[in-house]
Amino acid sequence: MSTLNIVLSIITAVFVGNVILAAIVVFFERRNPASTWAWMFVLFFIPVLGFFIYLVFGRNSSKQKVFEEKTANDKKTLFKYVDDDEELAERVVMQAFSNDGIGLGKEYKYLYDFATLNINSGSWLTYYNKMEHFTDGVQKFDSLISDIENAKHFVHLEYYIFRGDELGKRIIDALADKAAEGVEVRVLYDYMGNRTLPKNFFKRLTDAGGQAAAFPVPPFLRINCRNHRKIAVIDGVVGYVGGFNIGMEYLGMVKRFGFWRDTHVRFEGEVVAQLHIRFLMDWNYSSNDRIEKNSYYFPKYKCKEYLPAQIVCSGPDTQWRNVKNSYFKMINEAEKTILIETPYFSPDDGILEALRVAALSDIDVRIIIPAHPDHPFVYWASMSYLGELLEAGVKCYQYETGFIHSKTVYIDGIVATVGTANMDIRSFGLNFEVNAFIYDPKTVRMLEEDFYNDLKECTEITKEWYYARSRSFRFKEALSRLVSPML
Template sequence: MVFMPYLVAIIMIVNIALAFTIIFLERKDAQSTWAWLMVLLFIPIAGFILYLIFGRNISKQRIFTWDTKSRLGVKKSVEAQLTALEENRFVFKNPAIVAYKDLYFLHLRNDDAIFTQDNHVEIFTDGKEKFTALIDDIEKATDHIHLLYYIIRYDQLGKRIADCLVKKAKAGVEVRVLYDDMGSRRLSRKFVKRIRRAGGQVEAFFPSKIPKVNFKLNYRNHRKLAIIDGQIGYIGGFNIGDEYLGKAKKFGYWRDTHLRVTGDAVKNMQTRFILDWNQASRNDILYDKRYYAAEPNGDVGIQIVSSGPDSDWEQIKNGYIKMILSAKHYVYIQTPYFIPDESLRDALRIAALSGVNVRIMIPNKPDHPFVYWATLSYIGDLLNAGAEVFIYQHGFLHAKMIIVDGEISSVGTANIDVRSFRLNFEVNAFLYDTGIAEKLVAAFEYDISLSTQMTKKLYEKRSLGIRFKESLSRLLSPIL
């Protein structure tokens, strides 16, 4: 007991030092700073450990360098397109999308997101249809198969895909599978061993160096990409697992949005995969034209936009804000988590208050309770501004989609929350095409028929228990 005062003093000194680090060195935003200071104040020892695991900033670690992008031909293409846009020499195949020049200029300058105009896009909102198409494309592959998923499970769907990959690897097709070490923490080693024994390669993103301990726990690769023979690309919200086919009792039907892309945008999806693969594997993929075999196949304009904690900018969030502020008629959003920061909330409030029809759809059940209650708290802000909110009732809504004025849209892996904008590695397709936007609007409107509307009157009838959960979750939302 004699040493207790000294122990308390040491803990206080460590807490003060850590608080100093958070405020002056990490340069986090104010909300996140205050949230971490509260954690350190109320649970000093555990808070220190939690900060080491969840709170460290990796934005200054350049994981995907210009040198790598230069070898893949990205640097030259970006600079050429930027110059053409700045000098008004860029030729737009669809005159209607010239109005959004500032949006794709933003992505090009902010994320090296090359704008392509010759793509064909197929939309999937059902997991069975998406995986039927993906497996069919895998079975037809003749050169290479590249898969990147946040979650891979070795269940019925996972085994079926593994069977296809093993078969193709034995036939001489290059097979590479990249999964997130935390998202796929329950992945059976049988999946990995089977593919490797067949001649394929499997790697984990940010794996644990110490068993059961991962100091990059908070920075995960949430991307979902599949590239077949460099000609076909998949991007969207579906992971690999039976629940994404609607077989999980907890969630029921799984409503998501995924795209199958052919055309030059596949080259940019391939680049994203190669960058992620080279970060995770010692066996780097070097440039080879067969990885970039995509040919023009339509007239849909696309930019593949990535974001992650290694960047100083929140590329996808900035794209969302730019889209919202450009809206003249409506903004439709589907997201499983709605925890916008102040800048995105302001954009949505301004849009709603200025007469733009802002519609937001969220699920009726949580897969992460704290996030769900925080979502409900932020919904109230938008209701007060005149936005319409719909609660999807036909299972679990996992789609990450935004549509503006039936002209531009975005589908990908990024949720409307702090984790997606600042902590996770994400990738979205920003689409400049009225036909695609109209199809996404039709899907959204069909989902409204399967939803209930959360009115301001209903929202105000929440019980004290729900209000308390919302307030606590909202307080912690910057670090959830």
């Protein structure tokens, strides 16, 4: 066989392989059309490399199978937790079939609508809670370390990023000191998010009796399917959730980012148990040291302050895209205002259309993204989506004072969400996420003040500015938009 024939045979084999793979993408993966066309583009125009990119980033079916066992175990754990508490079981049943919000004010309708929606994610509505919120990393970590130092029974942390810098060492020192006192300490961190962390970083903690585990996924999925959650639970009484990871940049002390603007909340009350049961399920998946549900880990803590809230989780280990569905419902139920802060804005078609319809309905829709992004690719993709929304009347802004990492949505001054999920396709379907939803108007208005204060540090993205962007900007934007839906 001549060299030419050999080359032609190889080219033919590659072409046939691409056709077969493209057929799998189109017919078997059940993707949305935007994602399908993005992968078709990669497979046909980058024949060999595209195949390996697809293996790493694109196989939805393999992602689902990998986490089937975790999903099943999580459901058993959750059902057992509810069934063991007769009062809670009765409340969950009532919320699942309640129509008590009908005919009441908007505030109460939100309560019952979202209670019903999020029952499907295993999240019931809690009523009695106390909340403190942080926009500054120094204050947040001072508070967390103080709670760690005051721990009597256990400290459980779950963080996407745990830097080996001054702050990371400060946290480890506090945890090791408590472990040496006999307090149970467990740290769960994402494998991929901490791939550069020194292997002996947790040695002081483990030598003192504490434990550390990496959230594992099979090699092909390590780039995707990241555990993006940030949870801290102390003694089952105090719980933290929000956007801050553990590292000096989150204190605003890394020159590249400058001032770091984020949002995190600290809870006491009923909702802490929901944060803790999520930690328990993730820990039991990642560690051989299984935690069994009992009164030691879930003490009865009575909070007298009325603040309705619930914790909503989503990811490859949940049946539904719970956080995304909640965002979608919030936007569709809005009557006056929709305020969004997100470092990464790459929504799917449903969220994009909901925002556009809201603006066309004369609802005040405002979105803040960073002016100085950490990922330029995401920034250019974000601009393509914002450009569409500008036409519908959405007001878009770039935060100029450092980097804004806050992941928040506020609706009508009545309902708010603070958590780890960005307004992007990755957070909607690939990452493991956790958000707190808050239904107290007084608290929501307090949180909204942060948004309006941030506007003072922003430059508005006007139609004039957007239409005047350079050709190179437009090219980067178009390319980034094309591949952004790839799941």
